Amino acid sequence: MAVLAGLRVEHRRWIASHGPLLDELRRQLSDDEFTAAVVELILELDPQVESPVSARQEARRLLSLMLANSEVAIRLLSSGARVIVIPRHVRMTDIPPFERLRGRLLEGESAGGRCWDAVRGSGGLQSAVTEENLLGEISSVAGEISVYAHGYSTTTHEIAHTIHQYGLTDADRVAIHEAYLEKRSTSEEWPDGSRPYRKLDGKWVQMENYSSSNELEYFAQLTNAYLGTNHGVDSFTKEPRNNGIGWVCKNEKRLLPILERIYGKNPSKPDGAANAVATTTLHSETLEAIRQLFQDSAMD
Numbered sequence: 155m156a157v158l159a160g161l162r163v164e165h166r167r168w169i170a171s172h173g174p175l176l177d178e179l180r181r182q183l184s185d186d187e188f189t190a191a192v193v194e195l196i197l198e199l200d201p202q203v204e205s206p207v208s209a210r211q212e213a214r215r216l217l218s219l220m221l222a223n224s225e226v227a228i229r230l231l232s233s234g235a236r237v238i239v240i241p242r243h244v245r246m247t248d249i250p251p252f253e254r255l256r257g258r259l260l261e262g263e264s265a266g267g268r269c270w271d272a273v274r275g276s277g278g279l280q281s282a283v284t285e286e287n288l289l290g291e292i293s294s295v296a297g298e299i300s301v302y303a304h305g306y307s308t309t310t311h312e313i314a315h316t317i318h319q320y321g322l323t324d325a326d327r328v329a330i331h332e333a334y335l336e337k338r339s340t341s342e343e344w345p346d347g348s349r350p351y352r353k354l355d356g357k358w359v360q361m362e363n364y365s366s367s368n369e370l371e372y373f374a375q376l377t378n379a380y381l382g383t384n385h386g387v388d389s390f391t392k393e394p395r396n397n398g399i400g401w402v403c404k405n406e407k408r409l410l411p412i413l414e415r416i417y418g419k420n421p422s423k424p425d426g427a428a429n430a431v432a433t434t435t436l437h438s439e440t441l442e443a444i445r446q447l448f449q450d451s452a453m454d
């Protein structure tokens with residue numbers, strides 16, 4: 155796999171788009187080897203990423219978790235899908251594949267009037283994931299949430315969007331659409347909690363949570379819950395998100411077979427493994443304390 159990782163981007167893209175070569179790789183390699191090869195073909199790091207070894211390692215770990223189904227993986231590669239790591243201190247809209255979004259407002263119900271310049275992640279054919287979310291660091295890019303909750307992965311969220319749109323069959327997408335519509339009319343339990351009523355201008359209004367806002371966010375947040383990367387509170391309602399395979403098995407029976415087929419039957423990693431902000435902060439503070447100790451003793 156080191157050979158694939160060392161190839162130039164254009165060569166990796168050529169292999170990814172070459173169907174017969176992918177079929178041959180699928181025949182020759184074991185399941186795990188093929189997943190590892192797909193991860194190398196799909197993953198790109200911007201050269202300005204500050205900790206490329208650690209960021210690549212964590213991106214590989216999460217992508218391996220999500221691309222274990224070879225049919226999904228081949229559909230993604232054939233579509234030209236890529237996952238690009240955005241440097242921690244650089245705006246997403248300053249990185250070439252996303253420059254066209256510079257200065258533009260997000261569209262749709264979940265947009266909330268935000269400008270793309272401040273957004274840290276995007277889940278289209280070219281999926282943007284961030285260095286800080288991979289490593290549990292804090293970005294200096296102003297205007298957006300400076301840090302997501304410990305254990306909440308924008309990385310798995312954005313990759314789930316890409317899988318939804320480019321890795322699944324039409325039948326799967328119809329099933330997700332129907333499950334979303336059914337849930338809107340029958341259930342108050344969503345991956346991001348309930349749809350609470352709040353008083354607005356003297357009237358009681360039902361709020362959406364992020365996962366209930368549309369079917370794309372529903373599938374992305376459901377994926378996070380299934381993978382155990384949905385810690386924290388919902389950004390709309392401020393209520394706790396639901397998380398873990400146990401909650402999904404109990405509350406999302408309709409889509410469970412699709413999730414199991416895509417990600418495997420037990421893919422969750424230990425809680426808090428993704429976006430380990432608390433751990434990173436603790437390490438930084440410990441290092442700073444040690445540094446201070448040495449400085450103080452040098453002055454004594």
Ligand SMILES: [Zn+2]
Nearest residue numbers: 311315371374
């Ligand atoms: Zn999203």
